Amino acid sequence: MKVFLTGASGYIGSNLTRELVAHGHSVTGLVRSEASAAIVAKNGGTAVLGSGDPKTDLPLIVAQARAHDATYHLAFDHSFTDFLGACADERAVVDSVAAAYEGTDKVLVMTSGTLLGAHIIPFTEADSSAGSHNPRAATEATAEAWAAKGNRVAIVRLPPITHGGDLGAGGFIHRIIRACREGGAAAIIGDGGNRWPAVQVADAVAVYRGALGAEPGHILRLHPIADEGNRVADIMGLIAAHEGIEVNSVTPEAAVAQFGFIGHLLGLDNLVTSKITRETLGWTPTQPGLLDELRAGNHGYAVTGLVRSESSAAKVKANGATPIIGSTTDLELVSKSAAAADATIHTAFDHSWRDIAAACAEDRAAIGAIGSAYEGTGKTFIISSVATLGVLHPTFTEKDEGGPGAVNPRFFSERVAESFAAKGTRPVIIRIAPLVQGPDLASSSFFLSLLKKAKESGVAATVNGGKARWSSVHVADIAPLFRIALEKKGTAGQFERYHAVGDNGVPVKEIVDVIGEKLNIPVTDLTGDDAFKHYGILGKLIGLDNPIENSVTIEQTGWSPKQPNVLEALKAGKYFDQL
Template sequence: MRVFVTGATGFIGSAVVRELLDAGHQVTGLARSDTSAAALTAAGADVHRGDLADPAGLAEAAASADAVAHHAFIHDFSADFDFAAACAADLRVIETIGAALEGSDKPFVISSGTALLQGGRVVTEEDTPAPGSFGEVRGRSESTAVALADRGVRSASVRFSPTVHGLGDHGFVHMLIGIAREKGFAAHVGDGANRWPAVHRTDAARLVRLALEGAPAGSRLHAVAEEGIPFRDIATVIARHLDLPVRSIAPEEAAAHFGWLGHVVGLDVPASNTLTRKWLDWDPTGPELLEDLEEGHYFKN
């Protein structure tokens, strides 16, 4: 297949590009800078210059491809990040690509997250964000994409674990390590029993490829290798590698200690991958999160 990939030079997207190329597919990646374009060329992919604010360009690239994998999202982890605006921009991209693919039966895979679902229990691929919840804002992109199955698009949503880990990760775990260094201790909220799912970057990329190749139209898939790791276990490994103590903080202290991450560190969001395994021949084989932390590469800078 000729696959158009947005977010093609990001942490997950670049792994997806490599996975697709290694499987014999052709890839065209969206690049908005010379640096991104050079990285795609070096990887063996073609380049489509543009960005998410260019609907005509996105539609053209999507229509000329056999499949689309949408992994770009406006990530700005500053204090004034407008999450709702970023979600609205993402929804516009999905609507644009969906219109370009309508009636083609082409695969269209988008990115979402398991942490958007109601916590406190093991959620499945059949669960959706609760009405009026924080997750529903981001979930509009997913529901729009899934609904494209009724318009002749083989759409699917890959819900990534809150922790997609591996060499080069600058996501949540990397941030937690930085906060521990700054504060002088690794913290968890309350008893730290709240659980986070995790998946290695290579396993996540393989799932995206399998979804493009054969996911059922309108399906929701869970890029989850570990159903839920107690947060205190993550904090404990971080503390040991940094030679720092581990401390419990009260929920009301989370925002002051973790900044904007204070809204997510206490979430209990375990997730199942049972249906994903049933629908696709996906068997995670990468290292688990705590094993990956023990490798030491997260602590080298």
């Protein structure tokens, strides 16, 4: 079938486009910008550019509807700045397209919501939304009236939480998580015993596709519901546990203050069944439920990872992502892969130290390829950098540029990334502490070098008295900061810098003293050439004082490192049993 979608580049629209194309349909999608047109094209559809104003675009929508076998009306203004106006615009589109389809075999599918039935427990597909105080009920009534005249019309009632998929910013759940994080607490009204249904987006779009089977003269109401009613207290409890915050019982007014329009809905009880949908379509949800995804820390992204070998590809697959085998030196591959994604995180760097200048040049080239692919799109790309750029600063903050490049040429990688802010992108720089702890010694390169050298040489060595301070962070704390930075509402045209730093700096002597104690070897101090002969390039680095601040990062992102710092880990005996 030839299918027309409004809202084609949105959360549901993007996933539905791919679903329809995968099942042999051709899709045309209405969009409001060239960036949105690129999304539709990436999903396998053809874009039609409109103004973004439903009233202005109504003749275009009707013309496209007439030219296609079916229309899905998905577009809706979810800013909630004028809810009544948005509902009126929605009704006008449904009424106009249905009128254009009168007397034909064409199908109109509209989106609605199960919250229209919050006054009915449980809410089933057989129930009309008549009696609901929600103005979208009038749109359902309009659709039902056209079905009664012989049209083929389907209403898909989405639950308040549709989760998962590759547009992490889509769906109410991401707004809720962000509001909890920014507010410093999760919230319920009363005891949070009210229930909200949910569905994973891949399951939802399968129901949308099934809606094309609507029969003439009979309204087809469908409920893509996998979880019939999760307690809001359970949802908020899992969010709070993951974010390290509390759950507070709040007043309805306080809920609105924290969550905006969603706060008006937070106390509604919405138990919904999908028995008729399952029987009519033969539909069975196959994706994880909302609570399972929250327990797993799944924030709803589809990840593609660039790797250099089949063994690395296997690791990527084991982590639930899709590998692409190649190299960051293949700039065409980097550019195409970035352009096909909604965002890019660049963490690759040659840490062999064989040729630091060449490694930094490759880093800059890859950043340039990503930035160029994103010019004018407003997309986010995040690069990892190093907090050792601040070795010449008394205390290195997120506001400092660091450098100069003569000390660390990665200084110039940051400048390349930041230059793309003026070209309509959102570059984010995350500077990582020099001491990164992993789950084991093999994944903690600095500690591996330090401990192996101490054991092999029989001495634990400081450099220049060991007064230099080095900051640390655990990889389990780094990953959430990248995600938070990705989800944070930034501004195209502005760059951001954050510090993945768990502490502001531990004197190297304190670290070395613990190593000497745990290995039962003497502690000595080295200077100059002796330090280089003992440690190699590491001997030049650990004598440099590098205290690092993270207060701006914590304030702007709400990130909070939870793992023990390096000194606490070593005192507890971590890593020594792996030598």
